[in-house]
Amino acid sequence: MTMLQAVLLTIITASTPLLLAAVGELVVERAGVLNLGVEGMMAAGAMAAFAAGHYTGNPWAGVLAGALAGMIMVLPFAFLTQTLATNQVATGLALTLLGLGLSGLLGESFVGQPGVRLPRLHVPGLSDIPFIGPVVFSHDILVYASFALVAAVAWFLFGTRAGLILRAIGVNHAAAHALGYPVIKVRYAAILFGGALAGLAGAYLSLSYTPQWIENMTAGRGWIALALVVFATWRPLRVLGGAYLFGAVWIMGLYVQAAGFGVPSQLLTALPYIVTIVALVIISRNRTLTLTNTPASIGIPFVPDR
Amino acid sequence: MKAPDETSAPLLQVRGITRRFGALVANDDVSLSVKAGEIHALLGENGAGKSTLVKIIYGALQPDSGEILLAGEPVRIASPAAAREMGIGMVFQHFSLFEPFTVAENIRLALAADEDKAALDQRIREVSRQYGLPLDPGALVADLSVGERQRVEIVRCLLADPRIIILDEPTSVLTPQEAGELFVTLRKLADEGRAIIYISHRLEEVRALCASATILRHGKVVDSLDPRRETAASLARLMVGADIHDVHAAPPPDMLGAPLLHLRDLTLPPDGPFGVPLYGISLNVRAGEVVAIAGVAGNGQRELFRALSGERLAQGNGVIFIRGEDVSRKGINARRRAGAAFAPEERLGHACVPLMTLSENIVLSRHATGEGLVRRGVIDYGKAREICDRVIRANDVRGADAGKAAAALSGGNLQKFIMGRELDRKPALFIVNQPTWGVDAGAAALIRQQLIDLARAGSAVLVISQDLDEIFEIADRIAVISRGELSAAQPAGELDREKIGLLMAGAHETARGAA
Numbered sequence: 001m002t003m004l005q006a007v008l009l010t011i012i013t014a015s016t017p018l019l020l021a022a023v024g025e026l027v028v029e030r031a032g033v034l035n036l037g038v039e040g041m042m043a044a045g046a047m048a049a050f051a052a053g054h055y056t057g058n059p060w061a062g063v064l065a066g067a068l069a070g071m072i073m074v075l076p077f078a079f080l081t082q083t084l085a086t087n088q089v090a091t092g093l094a095l096t097l098l099g100l101g102l103s104g105l106l107g108e109s110f111v112g113q114p115g116v117r118l119p120r121l122h123v124p125g126l127s128d129i130p131f132i133g134p135v136v137f138s139h140d141i142l143v144y145a146s147f148a149l150v151a152a153v154a155w156f157l158f159g160t161r162a163g164l165i166l167r168a169i170g171v172n173h174a175a176a177h178a179l180g181y182p183v184i185k186v187r188y189a190a191i192l193f194g195g196a197l198a199g200l201a202g203a204y205l206s207l208s209y210t211p212q213w214i215e216n217m218t219a220g221r222g223w224i225a226l227a228l229v230v231f232a233t234w235r236p237l238r239v240l241g242g243a244y245l246f247g248a249v250w251i252m253g254l255y256v257q258a259a260g261f262g263v264p265s266q267l268l269t270a271l272p273y274i275v276t277i278v279a280l281v282i283i284s285r286n287r288t289l290t291l292t293n294t295p296a297s298i299g300i301p302f303v304p305d306r
Numbered sequence: 307m308k309a310p311d312e313t314s315a316p317l318l319q320v321r322g323i324t325r326r327f328g329a330l331v332a333n334d335d336v337s338l339s340v341k342a343g344e345i346h347a348l349l350g351e352n353g354a355g356k357s358t359l360v361k362i363i364y365g366a367l368q369p370d371s372g373e374i375l376l377a378g379e380p381v382r383i384a385s386p387a388a389a390r391e392m393g394i395g396m397v398f399q400h401f402s403l404f405e406p407f408t409v410a411e412n413i414r415l416a417l418a419a420d421e422d423k424a425a426l427d428q429r430i431r432e433v434s435r436q437y438g439l440p441l442d443p444g445a446l447v448a449d450l451s452v453g454e455r456q457r458v459e460i461v462r463c464l465l466a467d468p469r470i471i472i473l474d475e476p477t478s479v480l481t482p483q484e485a486g487e488l489f490v491t492l493r494k495l496a497d498e499g500r501a502i503i504y505i506s507h508r509l510e511e512v513r514a515l516c517a518s519a520t521i522l523r524h525g526k527v528v529d530s531l532d533p534r535r536e537t538a539a540s541l542a543r544l545m546v547g548a549d550i551h552d553v554h555a556a557p558p559p560d561m562l563g564a565p566l567l568h569l570r571d572l573t574l575p576p577d578g579p580f581g582v583p584l585y586g587i588s589l590n591v592r593a594g595e596v597v598a599i600a601g602v603a604g605n606g607q608r609e610l611f612r613a614l615s616g617e618r619l620a621q622g623n624g625v626i627f628i629r630g631e632d633v634s635r636k637g638i639n640a641r642r643r644a645g646a647a648f649a650p651e652e653r654l655g656h657a658c659v660p661l662m663t664l665s666e667n668i669v670l671s672r673h674a675t676g677e678g679l680v681r682r683g684v685i686d687y688g689k690a691r692e693i694c695d696r697v698i699r700a701n702d703v704r705g706a707d708a709g710k711a712a713a714a715l716s717g718g719n720l721q722k723f724i725m726g727r728e729l730d731r732k733p734a735l736f737i738v739n740q741p742t743w744g745v746d747a748g749a750a751a752l753i754r755q756q757l758i759d760l761a762r763a764g765s766a767v768l769v770i771s772q773d774l775d776e777i778f779e780i781a782d783r784i785a786v787i788s789r790g791e792l793s794a795a796q797p798a799g800e801l802d803r804e805k806i807g808l809l810m811a812g813a814h815e816t817a818r819g820a821a
Binding site: 178 | 365386387403406420
């Protein structure tokens with residue numbers, strides 16, 4: 001395996017969890033809900049996926065458990081913010097703290113235990129092509145799923161009536177309600193979808209990225225995913241670009257550090273954040289595009305007429 | 307009252323509808339009936355129960371008791387979608403379009419079933435041509451004028467081919483000419499055999515358009531009549547339940563004083579995504595006169611108010627003068643100290659902090675005006691309460707006391723309080739945006755009288771308003787704002803509705819303003 005191959009492979013594995021979590025949060029925010037609990041749902045997903053894989057020995061049980069854990073974690077958030085109309089920022093922060101704490105507590109006995117690894121795909125022929133085979137055709141299913149989800153979400157939001165309704169609810173929930181659309185039900189569904197994808201992102205961490213459980217193994221990726229959604233002006237393809245840009249700069253930084261160039265490590269650690277923010281800010285300078293994509297009711301609780 | 311005695315049942319009959327919100331009875335045994343081909347006015351003050359009634363007819367609210375009959379058949383209207391399926395359409399007053407979406411997307415959202423994009427675009431073009439409501443299906447709603455947005459709402463409603471159409475104050479945002487075009491469309495719709503329920507507080511309009519009317523007061527039907535046989539004054543009396551105080555406008559003094567507000571070529575770029583730029587605005591308001599700025603909403607009124615109040619500073623010196631002092635680059639408190647007072651459009655959230663008490667709200671606008679309300683950073687609440695009580699007494703603010711939250715007051719009473727708070731300082735210059743928007747007729751008359759009295763006592767008053775009746779009632783001179791440009795202020799006697807309508811449509815604009 002060449003150096004370039006290794007770099008490309010690690011970029012893909014570093015970017016996938018960001019992409020999964022960000023695409024989920026994108027749908028949530030497009031429906032007008034700000035869920036700051038991504039980090040917590042990811043941690044819970046990672047822990048549950050590891051536990052399920054550890055007990056059953058089956059990585060697919062782990063994938064399922066990760067997604068389910070994300071959905072279960074986000075249910076109280078959905079109930080509080082939608083049914084009881086609580087403040088979404090505070091509730092989302094609480095969800096992050098709860099997810100991190102709970103996963104640490106329940107996962108204590110798994111620290112240092114062997115985990116299972118999600119199998120890598122092997123397509124006869126394709127995977128054997130030199131260079132391209134290992135880089136493009138030899139990943140686990142979640143990598144391909146993340147791309148498929150970006151395409152599916154883009155098609156759903158901009159190509160279907162249901163997507164138009166979801167975006168309408170995010171833009172002006174009062175008007176959507178007046179037209180007779182079930183604002184709160186749609187938001188529940190979006191929140192659960194976001195929870196499932198955050199859980200999947202966590203499952204990827206503990207089943208593929210590093211197949212083990214370590215407390216706080218999400219290491220702030222949930223927050224990066226959140227930032228990506230905003231800077232990508234709520235467009236799925238830009239989220240894809242942002243996630244891979246972040247992953248790429250991050251991994252390059254690690255290689256540069258390892259190669260022993262005289263660059264301060266703090267600068268290299270900060271670089272992916274700086275580059276991603278700068279790039280996405282430049283993209284989002286087109287004001288009309290930003291405006292037409294911003295879900296205007298984001299974070300505002302919806303309370304229907306008595 | 308004349309009962310319709312046709313053989314066929316009325317298209318819509320509402321019988322004995324009652325709806326309570328807690329202790330408040332919003333609709334108390336309300337009945338009304340509308341025939342096919344009829345334009346039926348629903349009249350009443352704010353809070354009389356008009357909105358509740360139409361929401362019930364449109365399925366957005368359920369009645370506690372009473373029944374609704376469509377063409378003689380009792381029906382239960384469970385939701386707006388159900389209402390649309392039964393052929394009931396509604397054109398909302400505002401807040402019901404999705405700004406970042408295209409016209410076609412907005413319309414698609416209101417259709418029961420999905421439709422092919424090209425076919426829908428074609429249908430939109432057809433319907434809009436048929437009813438004289440030209441629209442481009444691909445345009446972004448955010449880029450449309452208020453009148454065009456209303457066309458979207460009407461076309462959206464018409465595409466479902468409704469038998470009954472409800473319009474909630476459709477002309478409040480239109481120029482007189484646009485309103486005239488709307489009436490042509492409405493008559494055409496009625497001639498096709500549709501029934502139209504028309505909510506408005508513009509009584510002259512109702513008299514010209516409607517053959518029948520139901521008047522609500524405090525949730526009850528007080529009368530059903532033919533508005534063409536009434537006068538605007540008699541209709542107003544029925545709505546309010548008492549004679550409305552006539553605004554008494556003393557003639558302006560022959561010799562006007564010095565200009566207390568002087569604007570010299572005020573130009574500002576837009577302040578936000580959907581903001582309006584201001585172009586070369588020049589104006590003098592002299593001591594003793596009321597100058598009004600007319601215009602259709604969203605043409606720069608908010609931006610002009612913000613620039614005058616100092617919420618947004620001018621870009622250079624020598625642009626805004628208050629009592630001769632150049633305040634172009636000075637903030638709101640410096641402008642207040644120069645003798646000005648301001649009352650913005652939104653009562654809650656701009657003029658007042660909703661959850662703060664009235665006396666705290668007194669402090670908020672008067673803490674830095676040199677009245678000793680704040681000494682060494684400490685608030686003198688005793689004094690604030692004193693001012694608050696004085697304002698409440700002097701302005702007939704009902705249901706208020708100094709310790710009550712601003713949000714607990716009704717719209718009219720809160721507006722009286724806000725006006726009183728500023729008038730209590732006896733400002734040399736008073737700038738107010740939409741002084742009587744959403745205020746009941748009694749309070750509106752009182753506020754208008756106060757504005758005239760302030761001017762006649764030697765102050766300069768600048769009123770920004772969309773209500774032409776109000777403007778003709780109080781203004782000595784009138785200017786019109788359209789797309790951020792202000793026409794020259796002309797004496798009110800030399801203008802009529804038609805001339806103002808032309809100016810509202812941009813007759814005075816230079817090439818700069820045309821986008």
